[in-house]
Amino acid sequence: MNVVNYGATGDGRTDDTSATNAAMTACAGRTRPKDGCILYFPAGIYLTTGLSIQAFVNIKGDGWGTSVLRLKPHTASDVLTVPASAFNFSIYGITLDGNSRQGGTGNCFSTATTLTGPAEWNTSNKRTAPVNAQKWGHIEEVMFSNCSADGIHINSFNYMLFFDNFYVFNNGVYGIFSSGTNSSFTNFQIERNGTAGIHLAGANNRFMSGEVIWNGATVSTEAGVYVSGLRNIIMAIQTEDNYTNGFVDSGINNEFIGCFSDSNGYAKGNVNASSLNASGFIVAGTGGVYIGDKVTSYRGLLPDGHYTTEWPYTITKANQSKVEISYDSTNKPPIAVAGDIEPVRGAGKGGHVACILAPGPPIVLGSCASAQSSSGTCTCN
Numbered sequence: 432m433n434v435v436n437y438g439a440t441g442d443g444r445t446d447d448t449s450a451t452n453a454a455m456t457a458c459a460g461r462t463r464p465k466d467g468c469i470l471y472f473p474a475g476i477y478l479t480t481g482l483s484i485q486a487f488v489n490i491k492g493d494g495w496g497t498s499v500l501r502l503k504p505h506t507a508s509d510v511l512t513v514p515a516s517a518f519n520f521s522i523y524g525i526t527l528d529g530n531s532r533q534g535g536t537g538n539c540f541s542t543a544t545t546l547t548g549p550a551e552w553n554t555s556n557k558r559t560a561p562v563n564a565q566k567w568g569h570i571e572e573v574m575f576s577n578c579s580a581d582g583i584h585i586n587s588f589n590y591m592l593f594f595d596n597f598y599v600f601n602n603g604v605y606g607i608f609s610s611g612t613n614s615s616f617t618n619f620q621i622e623r624n625g626t627a628g629i630h631l632a633g634a635n636n637r638f639m640s641g642e643v644i645w646n647g648a649t650v651s652t653e654a655g656v657y658v659s660g661l662r663n664i665i666m667a668i669q670t671e672d673n674y675t676n677g678f679v680d681s682g683i684n685n686e687f688i689g690c691f692s693d694s695n696g697y698a699k700g701n702v703n704a705s706s707l708n709a710s711g712f713i714v715a716g717t718g719g720v721y722i723g724d725k726v727t728s729y730r731g732l733l734p735d736g737h738y739t740t741e742w743p744y745t746i747t748k749a750n751q752s753k754v755e756i757s758y759d760s761t762n763k764p765p766i767a768v769a770g771d772i773e774p775v776r777g778a779g780k781g782g783h784v785a786c787i788l789a790p791g792p793p794i795v796l797g798s799c800a801s802a803q804s805s806s807g808t809c810t811c812n
Contacts (some may be wrong), residue, residue, distance in 0.1 A: 572597065
């Protein structure tokens with residue numbers, strides 16, 4: 432179903448919100464087949480005051496940069512929202528543009544907060560509940576750009592969202608912020624967002640094969656990738672040329688496998704100088720796994736005479752499962768605690784809690800040979 436047939440113009444001047452909503456409602460209410468269709472946006476710029484996708488609607492454009500949903504100037508709204516009642520949807524080949532240069536404020540893509548249940552798995556083309564915790568949303572070949580807040584903002588307990596081959600560019604705060612669970616993000620570039628490329632506060636998410644570059648120019652206190660949630664897997668991700676740390680883990684049982692921190696930590700507003708305050712990895716959570724990770728600087732010495740990254744890694748909590756981070760071309764050696772154990776649930780029995788025997792490099796892990804003291808330390812062997 433073509434939105435133009437419902438009055439949308441795509442001329443970049445006309446407010447196409449009403450026409451698009453009319454087309455979406457017709458699409459969602461279609462009887463043959465029951466519920467849903469492909470909602471087609473031909474090449475053009477469609478101004479909107481904000482849209483909400485409906486269940487069984489499959490948005491399709493002619494490619495990012497070609498079919499554009501752009502927030503109307505001086506409008507406070509997210510460009511596209513997934514309400515709690517929407518599930519079984521897809522978005523393909525389109526740009527979501529927040530138009531922040533002309534006073535647009537909000538996120539490019541957002542999801543409403545949902546409950547953890549009912550955990551209904553609805554993969555057939557039938558609507559059987561007004562709210563479905565299993566979103567089954569597929570987003571591919573989409574650009575999220577020029578939003579004053581976040582490119583992608585996923586609120587708690589939304590899950591089963593699948594993002595592939597996407598680009599997040601020039602957003603005011605985060606490229607991706609997620610407190611959702613059980614979603615996947617693959618084959619992406621996240622570039623020039625104000626605070627962090629990725630801020631992950633949820634659980635059981637997977638990020639694989641992507642580059643996170645030139646983030647943190649506004650606020651440099653986080654990282655290219657900042658993880659505060661639990662049981663997330665970060666694999667084959669490169670953070671590069673950020674004005675902040677490469678990776679920060681302040682969560683529980685997260686895994687960083689084959690990740691690369693390259694030339695992170697520029698001084699604010701100056702790519703020719705180091706901030707002298709950034710680490711490739713900050714290990715501040717518990718139970719983390721770091722395997723095959725690397726810290727380096729492709730730029731070599733900067734004009735100020737320093738490498739971009741100050742420390743290859745900073746370990747503030749020794750209760751880790753495995754730490755294997757190699758490095759070169761940093762200003763200082765790593766900072767790592769030894770034997771200073773963070774108390775964890777069930778800990779206290781000698782020999783069963785991990786501890787750092789030697790801060791390295793290389794890092795040598797041991798086990799507590801004594802019960803933890805009241806301050807959380809032990810004898811590490």
